[in-house]
Amino acid sequence: MFIGTSPEISNIIGYAIGIIVSYALNKIYTFKSKAHPKKEFPKFVLSLLTSYGLNFLTLILCIHIFKINPYISQIISGAVYTLSGFVFLKYFAFRNQLEGQTNED
Template sequence: MNDLRTNAPRIESLQQFIKYLLVGGVNTIISAAIIFVVQAAGARPVVANIVGYAIGIALSFALNSKVTFRTAVTRYSAIRFLIVMLISYLANLVTMLAVLHVTHAPYFAQLSGIPVYVIVGFLGNKYWAMRER
């Protein structure tokens, strides 16, 4: 019985991480579709990208608040979420540049940053941005 209680937080974290990955996958598909639709409608690629990412970030915040972490949507959690996303992106960028410097393999370097972005984002959201207060 003690094993179930001591493992419960780990199981919950694993379930949240799986939900986080699923939300990220759905969000990526929807954001890409928005980018392509806006671009097909005549917008320049940069404008389409900005629109798609802006909607994607808002959707990610809403879905992760409700589905993954089950927290209230507040102005403060939204600001913290944006900060976590920025830190995640910077961690991704630093990783990509470091791997590129060592390997001189740009595609491998790009792929290397993705897990860093996901893990930093998950941990930042779980323990800071969307933590129950």
């Protein structure tokens, strides 16, 4: 927005950059994957979208069904996003890398 783009475009650009940076950092440092991004990146994005869906569902359930304080609900739903995201990335998006590892890795 500082350079004159609308809040909506700024938001899209910010999320796009965040997804790319997150993919690179997870690929290189967290999962040490050597697989081609053409196969991994769509799985990565699907994993994030699924985790976000679980996050949002959890938030709605906590606030509207269980009547939990909205701030606490945000913390709970954030934890659901973080944990589910890691599981989806480890066992879905970067799964092929795990199958090639030995106990010594």
